[in-house]
Amino acid sequence: MSLADIFLDVTRLVSRAWTKRRSTGIDRVCEAYCRHFQSRARAVVQHRGIVRVLDQGNSRKLFSMLLEPGENIRLEVLRFASLILPLAPSRIEGNGALYINTSHTDFDLPSHHRWVEECNLRAVYFLHDLIPLTHPRLTSAHAVKRHLGRVRGAIWHGAGVIVNTRATEMELRSFARKRALDVPPVVVAPLAGGQICQVPTQEPADAVIALDAAHDDHLALSDQTPYFVCLGTIERRKNYRMLLRVWGELAKDFGKGCPKLVIIGQEGREAREIFDAYYANRDLQDLVTFRTNATDAEAARLIKGARALLMPSHAEGYGLPVIEALQMGVPVIANDIPSFREIGQGIAFLLNINDEAGWKRAIGRFAFADDERDRQLEMMGRFEPPTWTSHFAILDPWLDRLKTVPQAQNERIEVEC
Template sequence: MSSELLLDVTRLVARSWTKRSATGIDRVCEAYGSHFRERARAVVQHRGVVKVLSRRDSDKLFEMLLQPGESFRSKVLRFAPLALARSPSRIDGNGMLYINPSHTDFDLPTHHEWVAKSNLRSVYFLHDLIPLTHPRLTSAHAVKRHLGRVRGLLRHGYGAIVNTRATMVELTKFASKRRLGLPPVTVAPLAGAELQRASASASNRAAPCINDEAEPYFLAIGTIEQRKNYGMLLRVWERMASEYGASCPKLIIVGQEGPQSSAIFETYRAKPELSRFVRFETGARDGDVANLLEGARALLMPTHAEGYGLPVVEALQHRTPVIANNIPSFQEIGQGIPMLLDVEDEGAWKRAIGRFAFTDHERDRQINMMGHFVPPTWQNHFAIIDPWLESLANDEQVAIKRMQVEC
C-alpha cells in the first residue's frame, strides 16, 4: 500500500510528553507510526479540535515521536506553535483513509462530523470492549466513553481493526444486540516487544537482586488496577506465606499505577507479612522486565478480562511458563501452551503456584512446547492490514453501505 493516508498520533504525543511507560495500546501506536510514517500525514486532536499536519511537518513530528529522547519537550515546544498554526482543521480528503490506532476521541460526535466534512474513510482500532462487557471493573465515565466509541465505530467507521477473534466476537454480539451495522472487520494479532536484558549497571532494582535458583519467584505484569485481579494474588500469597513460612516463593508485580490502584496498595500495606514475599515495581523499564522474565518460575496473569494480553506473548517469547485466567483471548494467543485456570478457584491457583515454585511436570510440559510457539510479528500484522486497507480505499460498495448506515 503506497497511497497517502492520515494517521492519528494524538496518543503518541501525549505519552512522549508525559514520559510514562508504554502500555499495549501505546506499543500499537508506535508500530503504526513506524510503519506508516513514509506515507502518512499526522493528525492530532483534543476534544473535538483537530489539526492535520502537512507532509513536511508530519515527517518532523514522526521523527520526534519515534525517537523522543530527553529533549522531546523542548523540541515540541519549538515545533508545535508554528506547525499547528499552519495546519488546517479540515481538508478535502477525497475519500482518503484516516486511521486511529488508539481509542482517542472517536466517542465524540464532533469527531465524526470532522471525518464526514473532510471526506475521509475512517478506520478504528478497537482494542477491546471490556468497559462494556465488564462494567464493574471500571468507572461509569469509562463505560460511557467506550460505549460512545463502539457506537461511533459501528455507525460511522469504514472499517475496524481488532487484535483477536475474541474481540471480533464481542463486537459482532454488540452490533447484533443493538441492531447496528457492522463495517468490514479484520483480525491482526499484535507482536510482543523485543525485550532486551538490562545490564547490571543499568538496572539496580530488578533481576540483579534475585537469584532464581535460591529464591524462586513469580512475575505479574500489567497496570496496577482492579481489572488485573492482583488482589487475588495477594490473598493467595498470604495463604502461601502462612503455609510455607520462610521458603515461600516471591512475587514481583510490575506495572504503573492505574485507576483504583490505591485499594490494592491498601490491602498490601494492611498485611505487613506480605512485604517479605511480595514487592511492586512501578518504574521498571523494558530491560528490567526482560531480566525478570528470564528468571521467573512463571508469569501470572489472573486478569478478569483482556482484549489481547501482550505479557503472555512476551513471556512465551522468553520461554517463561505462564499461568493465566481461562479467558478467550488467552486461549487464542497462547497456542495451547499456558496453564489456564478459573480465577474464581483460588485454591487451584495456590496449588499450581506451589508446584511451579519447584519441579512440576506441567511446567516442564510448557518449557518443552516453547519451541513450537510462533510469536506474532509486526511484519505479519501489516501483511494483513496493508492489503485490507487497500481494499477499503478502493471499494466503492463499502462507501455506499456506510452512506446508507449514516442516512
C-alpha cells in the same frame, strides 16, 4: 498505496511524549503503526474536537520525534506544538483517503465524525477491547459512557474496524447483534510483543529490588529464590488483590521458603485499594514487591528469571505480556478467558479466576519442579509469536481492498494470509 493516502492519528503518542509515561500496550500499537506508515502518511493531532492535519514534511518531523524521543522530548513537543500546529489546517480535502485511529482517541465525539465527513475521509478504527461494556464493574461510569460512544462511533461511522483477536471480534459482533446494527468490514490482526523481547538480559541475576512506594523495605532476588512476575497496569481489572490473598496463604504453607512475587506496572485507576491490601498484611512486604517505574531492561530481566508469568486479569482484549513471556521461553499461568486461549496457543496453563485454591496449588507447584511447567518448557519450540511483519501482511491488503468497497457496504472483507 500512493504517498499521503493515509492520515494517521498520533494524538496519543504526542500526549505520552508530553507526560513521559511509560508505554502501555496501546502505546506500542500506536508506535508500530507510526513506524510502518511514516513514509506515506500525514499526521493528525486532535483534542476534544480541535483537529490539526500536518503536511508531509512536518508529519515526518513529528513521526521521527515521537519514535526516537530524546532527553528533551517535552521541550521539543512544546516547541513543535506552538510553532507548527497553529499553522496546520483543520479541514482538508481527503478525496476518500483512509484515516486510521489506533488509540481510542475521541471517536466517541460527534464533532470527530463531522470532521471525518467534512474532510472526505474514510475512517478506520482500532478497537482494542470492549471491556468497559462487558465488565463495567471494573471501571468507572465515565469510562463506560465514553467507550460505548467509541464502539457505536466505530460501527456507525467507520469504513472498517481493526481488532486484535477473534475474541474481540466476537464481542463486537455480539454488541452489534443485540442492537440490530450492521458491522462494517472487520479485520483480525494479532499484535507483536514489544521491545522487551529484544532487550538483552545478561545483567547479574542476583539483585536487590527496592519497592517503589516511599519506604525502606526491599526484596532480594537471586538464583536461589523462586519468584513469579506480573506485568500490567496496577488496577482492579488485573486482579492483583486475588494474588495478594493467594500469597498470604502461600506464606502460611511455605514459611521462609515461600516463593516471591514482583508486580511490574504503572499505577492505574484504584491502585490505592491494591496497595492498601498489600500494606494491611505485613508478611506480604517480605514476599511481594511493586515496580512502578521499571525500564524495559529491568522488566525483561525479571521476566526471564521468573518461574512463570502470572496473568489473573478479569478481562483482556489481547494480553501482550503472555505473548512476550512465551516468546522469551517463560511459562505462563493465566485466567481462562477467550483472548488467553487464543493467543496462548495451547501452551499457557489456564485456570478459573474464581479457583483461588487452584491458583495457590499451581503457583506452589511451579515454584519448584513440576510436570506442567516442564510441559510448557517443552512446547516453547512450537510457539509462533505474532510479529509486526505478519500483522501488516494482514492489514495492508485489507486496507487496499477496503478502499475499493462502497462505504455503505457492511460486509466483512476476508483476507487470505
